[in-house]
Amino acid sequence: MAGRSLNLRATFFVSALTLLAVPLAAFAGEPASSTTIERQKALAQSLPFSDRQDFEFADRGFMGTRTDPLIKRADGQVAWNLAAYDFLKGEPPATVNPSLWRQAQLLARHGLYQVSDRVWQVRGFDVSNITFIKGDTGWVVVDPLTTTETAKAALDLITEKVGSLPIRAVIYTHSHSDHFGGVRGIVDEADVKAGKVAIVAPEGFMKEVVSENVLAGNAMSRRAQYQFGLMLPPGVEGQVSSGIGQGIAKGTITLIPPTQIIDHTGQELVLDGVKVRFQYTPNTEAPAEMNFYLPDLRILDMAENVNPSMHNVLTPRGALVRDSKAWADYLTESIRLFADGSDLMITSHGWPRFGQETVKTVLAAHRDTYKYLHDQSVRMLNHGLTGDEIAAQIELPPSLAKDWFNRGYYGSMSFNSRAVYQRYMGWYDANPAHLSPAPPAQTGQRYVAAMGGAEKVKAMAGEAAKAGDYDWAATLLNHVVMTDDSDKAGKAQLANVYEQLGYQAESAIWRNMYLTATDELRGGVRKVPASMAPLDMLQGLPSQMIFDVLAIRLNAEKVGDAKLRLAFVFPDRKERFLVEVRNRVLVAQPSEGGETVDATLTVARPLFLDSLFRGTPLLPKILTGEVKLEGDRSAMGRLSGWFDAFPNDFPIVTRRK
Numbered sequence: 001m002a003g004r005s006l007n008l009r010a011t012f013f014v015s016a017l018t019l020l021a022v023p024l025a026a027f028a029g030e031p032a033s034s035t036t037i038e039r040q041k042a043l044a045q046s047l048p049f050s051d052r053q054d055f056e057f058a059d060r061g062f063m064g065t066r067t068d069p070l071i072k073r074a075d076g077q078v079a080w081n082l083a084a085y086d087f088l089k090g091e092p093p094a095t096v097n098p099s100l101w102r103q104a105q106l107l108a109r110h111g112l113y114q115v116s117d118r119v120w121q122v123r124g125f126d127v128s129n130i131t132f133i134k135g136d137t138g139w140v141v142v143d144p145l146t147t148t149e150t151a152k153a154a155l156d157l158i159t160e161k162v163g164s165l166p167i168r169a170v171i172y173t174h175s176h177s178d179h180f181g182g183v184r185g186i187v188d189e190a191d192v193k194a195g196k197v198a199i200v201a202p203e204g205f206m207k208e209v210v211s212e213n214v215l216a217g218n219a220m221s222r223r224a225q226y227q228f229g230l231m232l233p234p235g236v237e238g239q240v241s242s243g244i245g246q247g248i249a250k251g252t253i254t255l256i257p258p259t260q261i262i263d264h265t266g267q268e269l270v271l272d273g274v275k276v277r278f279q280y281t282p283n284t285e286a287p288a289e290m291n292f293y294l295p296d297l298r299i300l301d302m303a304e305n306v307n308p309s310m311h312n313v314l315t316p317r318g319a320l321v322r323d324s325k326a327w328a329d330y331l332t333e334s335i336r337l338f339a340d341g342s343d344l345m346i347t348s349h350g351w352p353r354f355g356q357e358t359v360k361t362v363l364a365a366h367r368d369t370y371k372y373l374h375d376q377s378v379r380m381l382n383h384g385l386t387g388d389e390i391a392a393q394i395e396l397p398p399s400l401a402k403d404w405f406n407r408g409y410y411g412s413m414s415f416n417s418r419a420v421y422q423r424y425m426g427w428y429d430a431n432p433a434h435l436s437p438a439p440p441a442q443t444g445q446r447y448v449a450a451m452g453g454a455e456k457v458k459a460m461a462g463e464a465a466k467a468g469d470y471d472w473a474a475t476l477l478n479h480v481v482m483t484d485d486s487d488k489a490g491k492a493q494l495a496n497v498y499e500q501l502g503y504q505a506e507s508a509i510w511r512n513m514y515l516t517a518t519d520e521l522r523g524g525v526r527k528v529p530a531s532m533a534p535l536d537m538l539q540g541l542p543s544q545m546i547f548d549v550l551a552i553r554l555n556a557e558k559v560g561d562a563k564l565r566l567a568f569v570f571p572d573r574k575e576r577f578l579v580e581v582r583n584r585v586l587v588a589q590p591s592e593g594g595e596t597v598d599a600t601l602t603v604a605r606p607l608f609l610d611s612l613f614r615g616t617p618l619l620p621k622i623l624t625g626e627v628k629l630e631g632d633r634s635a636m637g638r639l640s641g642w643f644d645a646f647p648n649d650f651p652i653v654t655r656r657k
Contacts, residue, residue, distance in 0.1 A: 028237070029095065029237030029238070029499055029515075029518070030496055030499055031094070031095070032093075032094035032095050032500070032503050033465075033500050035468035035470075035500070036094060036095075036500050036503050036504050037094045039468075039504055040092070040094055040097060040098055040503075040504070043097065043098055043099060043506070044092075044098040044099075047098075047099055047402075048402060049098075049102065051404070054106055054308075054351065054404055055106065057351050057352060057353065057354055058106050058109050058350075058351035059109065060113070060115075060352075060354065061113040061114040061115050061120075062109075062111055062112075062113055063111065063112045063113065063114055063120075063161045063162075064111055064112060064157075064161055065082065065110050065111030065112065065124075065157070066082060066111075066153065066157060069081055069082035069083035070082075070083075071125070071149050071150055071153045071249070071251075072149065073149055073250075073251050073252065074252075077250070078250070079147055079149035079150060079249050079250055079251035079252075080125060080126060080147075080149070080150050080153075080249040080250075080251070082110050082124065082125070084234045084246075084247070085104065085108040085234055085240075085246055087234070087235060087236060088101070088104050088105045088108045088240070093236045094503070095236050095237050095503045096236055096240055096503065096511075097503070097504060097505055097506045097511070099407060099409075099506045100240065100241060100409060100505070100506050100507070100508055100511065101240070102404075103241060103243070103308070103309070103404075103407070103409045103508070104240045104241035104246070104508070106308070106350075106351065107124070107241055107244070107245055107246050107308070107350070108124065108241075108246055109123065109124055109351075110123060110124025110125060111123070111124065111157070112157050112158055112161050112162075113352075115344065115346060115352045116297060116299060116344055117297075118133060118134040118274075118297060119131065119132070119133050119134070119297065119299060119344075119346070120132045120134075120158055120162065121346065121352070122154035122157055122158065123351070124246065125145065125150045125153055125154050125249075126145040126146050126147070126150040126178065126182075126245065126248070126249045127146065127178050127242055127244070127245030127246065127247060127248050127249070127349070128143055128145055128146065128178040128179055128245055128348050128349055129143065129346075129347070129348055129349060129350075130142070130143055130144055130145050130151060130154045130182075131143065131301070131346060132158055132162075133274055133294070134165070135168055135169075135271060135272025135273045135274045136272050136273030136274075137165075137166070137168060137272055137273075138165045138166040138167055138168040138272055139158075139165050139166070139167045139168060139169075139272075140167075140168060140169045140170075140171065140271045140272055140274050140276075141167055141169070141170045141171070141186065141187075142170075142171045142173065142301060142348075143171070143172065143173055143178075143179040143180070143348050144170060144179075144180060144181075144182040144183045144185070144186055144187075145178065145179075145181065145182035145185075145249070146177055146178040146181040146182060146248060146249050146251070146253060147181055147182050147185070147249045147250075147251025147252050147253060148181075148182050148183075148184050148185030148186075148251060148252045148253075148254055149182075149185060149249065149251040149252060150182055150185075150249045150251060151182025151183065151185035151186050152182070152185035152186060154186075155167075155185070155186045166196075167186055167187055167197055168196075168197060168198070168271065168272035169197060169198040169199070169200065169271040169272060170183060170186075170187060170197065170198070170199045170200070170256075171199075171200045171201075171271075171276075171292070172199070172200070172201040172202075172205060172258065173202075173289060173290060173291070173292075173301070173303035173304065173348055174202065174205075174285065174286035174288060174289035174290070174303055174304060174348075175201075175202075175204070175205050175208035175209045175212065175286050175287060175288040175289070176286055176304070177209075177253055178245075178248070179304075179348060180201075180209075180255055181252075181253035181254060181255070181534075182251075182253075182254070183199075183254055183255065183256050184252075184254035184256065184536075185252075185254070187199075187256060189256050192256055192259060198259050198260055198269075198271060199256055199257070199258045199259045199260070200258060200259075200260045200261075200262060200269065200271070200276075201258035201260075201261060201262070201288070202261070202262050202263075202280060202281075202282070202288045202289055202290040203261050203262065203263035203280065203282070203288065204282065204287060204288035205258055205261070205288045206257055206258070206540045207288070207542075208286065208287040208288040209255065209537065209540060210537055210538075210540045210541045210542075210545070211542075211545065212287060212319065212320075213319070214541070214545060214548075214549060215548060215549065215552055216318060218646040218647075218648060219318060219646075220317050220318045220319070221648060222648055222649070222650060222652070223316065223317040223318050223652070224317040225516060225528075226316070226317070226512065226513040226516045226517070226652065227315070227316045227317040227509045227512060227513060228242055228247065228248055228317075228509070228512060229242075229247075229509075229511070229512030229513075229515060229516055230248070231516060231519060231526050232512065232515055232516060232519065234246075234247070237515075238515060239511075239512055239515070240508065240511065241409070241508040242410070242508050242509065242512070243309050243409035243410030243507065243508035243509055244304075244307050244308060244309050244311070244349040244350065244409070244410045245349050252534075253534040253536075253537070254534060254536045255534070255536035255537055255540065256536070257540065262278045262280055262290050263280060264280050265278065265279045265280045265333070265337075266278070266279075267280070274294065274296075274297075275294065275295055275296050276292050276293075276294060277292060277293045277294075277295055278290050278291070278292045278293075279291040279292065279293070279330070279333065279334060279337060279338075281303075281305060281330040283322070283323050283326050284305050284322065284323070284326055284327045284330050285303070285304045285305050285311055285322065285327070286304065289303055289304065289305065290303060291303050291305060291330075291334060291338075293337070293338045293341070293342070295341065297344075298341055298342055298343040298344065299342065299343070299344045299345075299346065300334070300338045300339075300342040300344070300345045300346070300359065301345075301346050301347070302334065302345060302346075302347050302363075303347065303348050304347065304348045304349060305327065305330065305331065305334070306331070306345070306347050306362065306363065306366050306405075307347060307349050307350060307366075307405065307410065308347075308349065308350030308351065308404070308405050308409070309350075309405065309406075309407060309408065309409035309410040309411070310369060310406055310407065310408050310409070310410065310411045310412065310413070310416070311410055311411045312410060312411040312415070312416065312419075313327075313370075313373070313411060313415075313416040313419040313420065314415065314416065314418070314419030314422065316415070316509060316513065321419050321420075321422050321423040322419070323423070324370050324371075324373050324374040324416070324419075324420055324423075325371075325374045327370045328367050328368075328370040328371035328374060331363060331366060331367035331370065332367055334363060335360070335363050335364060335367065339356075339359060339360045339363055340356070340360075342356060342359045343355065343356050343359070344359070345358075345359045345362065345363070350405075362403075362405060365400060365403050365405070365406060366405060366406065368400055369396060369400050369406045372396060372397070372400065373394075373413065373416055373417060373420065374420055376394055376417075377390055377394065377416075377417045377420035377421060378420065378424065380393065380394070380417075381420075381421055381424065381425060386421070386429040386431075387417070387418040387421035387422065387425070387429065388418070388429075390417045390418070390420075390421055391413075391414040391415070391417050391418050392414070394413050394414070394417045395413060396413060407506065408506055408507050409506065409507060409508050410507065410508065410509060411507075412506075412507045412510065415507075440478075440482045440655075441482050441483065441655050441656070443479070443482070444478070444479040444480070444481075444482035444483040444655075445482075445483045447479045448479050448480060448483045454480050454483065454484065454487060454490060457476050457477075457479065457480050458476075458477065458480060458489065458490055458493055460476055461473040461476040461477045461480075461493060461494075461497070462493065464476065465493075465496070465497055465500075470497050470500050470501050470504075471501070473497045474494065474497050474498060474501065477490055477493055477494035477497060478494065478653075480494070481494055481521070481653070481654060481655065482654075482655050483655070484655075485654050485655040485657075491521045491522075491654070492521070492522070494521055494653075495517070495518045495521035495522050496518075498514045498515070498517045498518045498521070498653075499514065499515065499518045501514045502514030502515040502518065517652070517653045520651075520652070520653055520654070521653060521654070525649045525650075525651060525654075526649070527649060528648060528649065530648060532613075532614055533613040533614060535610075535614075538609045538610075538613055539606070539609075541609070543570065543573065543575050543577065543605065544577075544588065544590075546608070546609070546612065547568075547577060547579060547586070547588030548588075549612070550579075550586055550588075550612075550643070551585065551586040551587075551588070553643040553644050553646070554581070554584070554585070554586045554642055554643060554644075555642055555643065555644045556584035556585075558641065558642045559581060559584045559642050560584075562581065562638070562642075563580075563581060563582050564579075564580070564581040564598055564635060564638060564639060565578070565579070565580050565581075565595070565596065565597045565598050566578075566579045566580075566597055566598060566599050566600070566601070566635060566636070566639065567579070567591065567593075567595070567597045567599075567600040567601070568600075568601050568603075568608075569600060569601065569602040569603070570603065570604065570605040570608065571602060571604065572604045572605055572606070573605050575590070575605070576590065576591045576592070576593055577589065577590055577591060578590075578591035578595055578597070581639065581642070597631065598631055598632045598635040599629065599630065599631035599632050599633065599635040599636060600628075600629070600630045600631055601627070601628070601629055601636065602627065602628040602629075602630075603618065603621070603627045603628075604626075604627075607621060607626070607627065
């Protein structure tokens, strides 16, 4: 049996976060152009910077922070650096949009905050917040951050400032890893199994945790490098924020499955004496999500359905389109159910909103923003406008755009309106000229030739950039770079254009994407090690989905006309699957046995998962008898040879080889 015969390794992706300790770019940007400077000044004059309520709310209740700014992993690598954003002082430089600078200053605040008599938050230790509610005998913890390292640091801080209490319950508000990944840093699973700690999550939580990104995970992970600026160093010419948090901790992601499920609005639990009333809000910001209300404390937690920014209806790193209509409708329900009884609103990102009138105002205006986005996008598409045409026209009315929490620091109107169009109409705009578009390299070659060659196109782009038309300059230069990847002058020119667009961007993630493109055009794609799948996530993966992952890796050209029938047996789960390769597809289905197969692999499911997703070879286990391979042993080798290995550094802004 060939050594490759059981090399089935696949990429597994969790919540779009590439949590790797990799060297950041040595970033030295060009200065802001005169056009960029003028646009920054014009924007600064158009917004109510004299409104300081957000700063007062963000600072209220501050009790202190860590002395050591470095939160480290067990291997000594830094998981989170609290000092990384100390440059966010004073007036905004010309290289950062002034509105984004303000948002980054607010989000960079870090430490322990007491938000009411019995509620504290640790903010700024990760991209999200962790909330501690004091019960009768211990803590009810909400959203234990992304990593064990940052969650433990948060618990250590509240223990230092408030006192040591046991954790009695954990609430996961939704199925994204920055809201559960740190749980093992603060909770021992043995206590959960013993009934000492309850873990509460919305219906569908475990399914969505493992399924939302598993099939397209490799592509999502690469695109996440752009969205979050993961290769950019923090700085005035680099990454300044992620829009709803500063950045993502690079540590250990874990998961303990929930013990109690919320499946309907109005469901109530009493957690360590704290009465909690839930609002089930599926298919809003996450497929499995919920808000909750503390009636005895008059506190409303809106999870990630309310944010200090407009959110993404379609995340740029890639995902299924979210339902902006459902989002707005659930916010209407939140207002009806909770607004009159809430004196304080907390959220999974950003700072609290104090006072009943403030809570009502934020909820209603945030709801109106998503409803305006949805309704006006659908109105325009029914007039025959395409997604791009809608994006070019749609703007929030001044009454909504004036609210800082509706600004596009994360999601944006132009991007989100295209997402609404996509949800209803798909990618095709009904123009037959777009039925069979040429790929970018071929399109680039033809445009460049039609315009008289690369030098003329670069000259036109230079004139466009001088006139401040950076979008058109980027379009022209993209054709040049896609035509000839060796055109260093064209790549340098395009990098400069993207850089100015990044400097001007109010959206933190647009800035990150532009500046990551700039970095890769100047220095190439940075090699990063393959990420390991968190074992806790793998255990929640349904067995059928394991074979779905294998199916999308099957290279049809390699298979040719070959056929194969295999049985996979997981004795620890009492599961058996028949896997057939036929007509260049891999089809898997549960089996009772008795069928004719070329080979049968009997393996404990954890071992198979470890081999598939973490690269652990099965051959030594076969030799010791821990894993049994019966039948034609070469069959497994043939199957393995048909699988693709996905690159995690494929080009995005340059031509594919």
